[in-house]
Amino acid sequence: MATNPGYFIRETWSSFRRNWVMSLVAVSIIYIALLLVGTFFLMSSVVNEMASSFESKVTVSVFLKDDAVDTDVTALKAAIQGMPNVKSISYVTKDQALAIFKDRTKNSPQLVENLRNNPLPASIEVALVDPRQVQGVVDLIVKNPLTAKVVKTPATLGTAANSDIKYGQNVVTDLFKATGVVRVFAAGFLILLLGVSLVLIGNTIRLAIYSRRREIGIMRLVGASNWFIRTPFLLEGVLQSLIGSILAILTLVAAQALIVPWLKTNLKFLPVNIGGMTMAQLAGLLILSGVLIGLLGSGSAVRRYLKV
Amino acid sequence: MISMKGVSKVYVPDKPAALSEVDCEIAQGEFVFIVGHSGSGKSTFIRLLMRELLPTAGSISVAGQDVIHMKNRRIPYLRRAIGCVFQDFKLLPNKTAYENVAYALEVIGKSRHVIATQVPEVLRLVGLEDKTASYPDELSGGEQQRVSIARAFVNRPPLLLADEPTGNLDPATSLGIMSLLNRINKTGTTVLVATHDREMVDSMRKRVIALENGRIIRDQSRGVYGYGD
Numbered sequence: 403m404a405t406n407p408g409y410f411i412r413e414t415w416s417s418f419r420r421n422w423v424m425s426l427v428a429v430s431i432i433y434i435a436l437l438l439v440g441t442f443f444l445m446s447s448v449v450n451e452m453a454s455s456f457e458s459k460v461t462v463s464v465f466l467k468d469d470a471v472d473t474d475v476t477a478l479k480a481a482i483q484g485m486p487n488v489k490s491i492s493y494v495t496k497d498q499a500l501a502i503f504k505d506r507t508k509n510s511p512q513l514v515e516n517l518r519n520n521p522l523p524a525s526i527e528v529a530l531v532d533p534r535q536v537q538g539v540v541d542l543i544v545k546n547p548l549t550a551k552v553v554k555t556p557a558t559l560g561t562a563a564n565s566d567i568k569y570g571q572n573v574v575t576d577l578f579k580a581t582g583v584v585r586v587f588a589a590g591f592l593i594l595l596l597g598v599s600l601v602l603i604g605n606t607i608r609l610a611i612y613s614r615r616r617e618i619g620i621m622r623l624v625g626a627s628n629w630f631i632r633t634p635f636l637l638e639g640v641l642q643s644l645i646g647s648i649l650a651i652l653t654l655v656a657a658q659a660l661i662v663p664w665l666k667t668n669l670k671f672l673p674v675n676i677g678g679m680t681m682a683q684l685a686g687l688l689i690l691s692g693v694l695i696g697l698l699g700s701g702s703a704v705r706r707y708l709k710v
Numbered sequence: 711m712i713s714m715k716g717v718s719k720v721y722v723p724d725k726p727a728a729l730s731e732v733d734c735e736i737a738q739g740e741f742v743f744i745v746g747h748s749g750s751g752k753s754t755f756i757r758l759l760m761r762e763l764l765p766t767a768g769s770i771s772v773a774g775q776d777v778i779h780m781k782n783r784r785i786p787y788l789r790r791a792i793g794c795v796f797q798d799f800k801l802l803p804n805k806t807a808y809e810n811v812a813y814a815l816e817v818i819g820k821s822r823h824v825i826a827t828q829v830p831e832v833l834r835l836v837g838l839e840d841k842t843a844s845y846p847d848e849l850s851g852g853e854q855q856r857v858s859i860a861r862a863f864v865n866r867p868p869l870l871l872a873d874e875p876t877g878n879l880d881p882a883t884s885l886g887i888m889s890l891l892n893r894i895n896k897t898g899t900t901v902l903v904a905t906h907d908r909e910m911v912d913s914m915r916k917r918v919i920a921l922e923n924g925r926i927i928r929d930q931s932r933g934v935y936g937y938g939d
Contacts, residue, residue, distance in 0.1 A: 409816060420804040620800045623760065624861065625789035626817040710762065 414637040424610040425642060431606045432646025432696075435599035436688045440654045442595055443687065446588035447680045453581035460533040460574055462540055464526040465566040468496070470552035475526075478548040482528055485542050489529045496524045523566075534578055536569050543567060600695045603646075607639050607699035611707070618707040632704050639700030640693050647692035651685045711869055711900045712736040712759065717768030719754050719924075728754040729924040732768070736902065738868070741895045743911050744904040745935055746921035752904035753797070755921070756873045759902075760794055761785055773868055790818055793862030793899075795872035799854045801846040801861075807833065807853075808842040811861045818865060832864045833857075836890060852883035859887065863894055870894060872903045876910065884910060908935040 418425050464482075466475060475493075483491050494502070499522040500514075507513045528543075530536055543549055544567065553566045611618075621631045658676055712735070719729040729751045736742055744752050757763045758770060761777050770777040773791045780788065793814075801810050808829055815825045833839055836856040846854055855875060862870055872891060876884035888910050895901040905911065911918060911934060918933030919926055928936060 417804065617802055617804070620802055621813075621817075622786070623762065623789065623794065623796075623800060624814050624817060625786045625792075626813075627783070627786040630786075630817060 410633050410637060413634040414641060417634055418638055418641055421610070421614070424613060425638075428606045428610050428642045429646045429649075432603050432643055432692060433649045435602050436647050436650040436692055437653055439592070439596050439599050439691075440650055440684055440688055441657075442592055443684050444654065444658065444676060444680070446592055447676065449584055449588055451675050453584055456577060457533045457581060458529075460530065460536055460570065460577070462528040462530070462536065462543065462567065462569040464528065464543060464549070464553060465523040465568070466525060466552050467554050468523065470524075474548055474551045475524075478546065478552055479526055481546055481548060482526060482543060485539060487531045487535050487539055489531045491529070492527045494525045494527060496520050496522055499524065533574075536574060540567060540569055596691065600691060603643065603692070603695045604699035604702075607642065607696060608703035610642075611635060611700060611703040615707040618704060619710045622708065622710040628708050631708065632701065635700045635704045636697055639696035641696075643692035643696030644689070647688040651688055654684065655681065711738045711740070711773060712902070713769075713771045714758075715769045717758065717765045717770060719751075719758065719763065720766045727766070727924050729758070729765070729921075732924075732926055734919060734926060734929065736900065738900055739895075739898055741892070741901045741914075741916045742903070743914070743916055743918045743933075744902065744921060745906060745911055745918055747906065750921040751924040752906075752921060753873055754924075756794070756871050756902070756904055759871060760792060761788060786817075790865065791867050791869060793865070793867040793870040795855070795858050795862045795870070795875045797874040797877050799846070799858045801854055801857055803846055806843050806845055807838060807849065807857045807860075810846070810857055811864050814861045814864050820865075828864055832860045835863075835893075836860045837886070852879050852887070855879060855883075855887060856890070859890060863899075866897075867899065869900045870902070872901070872905075874905055875903060876905065876907050881909070888914065911935040 464478075479491060479493060482488060497520070500520050503522060504511075504514050528539065530539060549567075618631055658681070662676055714732050714734050717729055717732045718727050720727045732751075732755070744755055746752050754763065758765055759772055759777070761780065764778060772788065775784075775788055775791075777788065802813065805813065811829045811832060812825045815828060820828075830839065830842070833842055836859055838853060838856055838860065841849060841853060844853075846857070849857065855878075859872075859875070862872075870891070875887055875891070879887065884907060891901055891903060892914070915932045915934075917931045918928070918935070920928040920933075920936055
């Protein structure tokens with residue numbers, strides 16, 4: 403059977419055009435449904451970013467004795483740098499610590515003016531790869547024999563409150579609990595919304611085909627095979643989904659370009675960030691789910707009327 | 711061309727059958743009228759041949775194919791050997807007259823070139839050469855019926871079925887359509903026409919199969935409509 407593939411493309415396009423009312427309805431519903439999904443996807447990715455940025459503020463500070471020997475400090479720095487889950491370390495001298503303190507308290511300068519000498523200790527600041535595993539790094543630092551030489555009170559877990567190794571131990575647990583709940587909620591809601599949207603899109607496409615069920619019966623009676631009837635309907639479903647999802651993506655890209663800079667200037671304390679990677683994922687998600695449901699929706703709807 | 715043996719069709723159990731124990735043979739190249747009142751089983755007869763319906767009992771063979779034990783995916787091939795003119799035309803509403811006729815050729819995978827030569831030719835045969843770009847709802851009943859005939863005939867099937875082809879038409883148009891069917895029959899196509907158009911049947915003097923309450927009550931060559939009212 404030498405059916406020209408061009409036939410299906412011509413047939414799909416002319417049917418899309420001639421049933422333009424139903425096509426328009428289908429495209430708008432697909433557009434709105436995917437726009438909702440996409441908006442929520444971006445919002446939850448922003449929330450995720452925020453959670454990550456709060457989490458990454460979890461660091462370990464190792465405060466040093468004023469009389470610590472330089473070689474011991476250097477050796478400890480190297481040892482910490484070599485520990486698993488340590489992203490980077492930085493060394494804050496006594497003078498730097500004072501400068502930071504001065505900067506933080508610049509509204510009440512008398513606090514510093516009254517100091518006779520610098521009471522602040524030098525410290526090693528440890529940034530982590532996975533902030534959730536902070537306890538493991540702390541344990542390793544405490545166990546290291548060099549630590550006892552350079553730190554006044556290298557206390558273990560139970561007596562952490564007056565230890566010279568600080569990592570906000572109580573806050574950390576609560577913070578991770580909170581960000582965990584937020585992440586699970588966002589993912590769950592996104593899946594729910596995606597499911598509802600797909601059902602809605604599938605139904606719209608089915609409705610458009612229902613209005614043409616008589617045509618399908620006629621095609622069968624003049625000897626058209628099932629795949630010959632089905633193919634243009636499938637392509638039409640895909641075309642509608644493709645147009646709807648591309649419109650939704652364009653809208654989201656435009657909205658993102660307008661809103662994110664505004665948020666950045668007006669809500670400086672919130673780390674709002676949408677990367678190109680996130681937008682690419684979003685585009686992939688919308689197009690893929692749209693096209694898939696276009697195929698499934700039209701396929702299952704046509705199937706029902708092919709029984710003549 | 712057509713062979714029916716002991717064919718019965720019951721739509722609703724415990725109600726009278728639409729067709730009961732029908733036997734008939736129709737040879738290639740014949741022109742046959744099936745006559746009878748409304749509800750006598752004419753349409754059921756045609757729809758069984760198309761395999762739009764399956765009989766309750768009996769065997770049917772059309773163009774050498776066993777219609778009853780046919781696989782679902784073979785049905786389109788049977789229908790391509792049968793041109794069918796429907797009482798309600800069954801034209802595709804979103805296609806022009808030209809495209810409706812062309813569809814029957816696209817279905818069997820003919821090239822655009824073949825379609826572009828055959829479709830205008832057959833539309834000229836039914837006298838619609840200047841209505842090719844009209845949609846069905848822009849055509850009169852008679853014109854739609856002629857598009858339907860053109861579509862049924864364009865791929866030169868060996869068998870042409872027509873269910874009340876003149877049912878909704880005025881006498882002059884009916885005459886034109888009957889002579890068209892006659893001309894198609896002259897090219898060697900077997901033509902089967904279900905009708906209750908008495909004048910038509912009487913003037914054509916073809917083989918007549920008369921149905922009453924689902925049974926064949928008369929089968930004569932060069933027959934008339936019969937049924938004294």
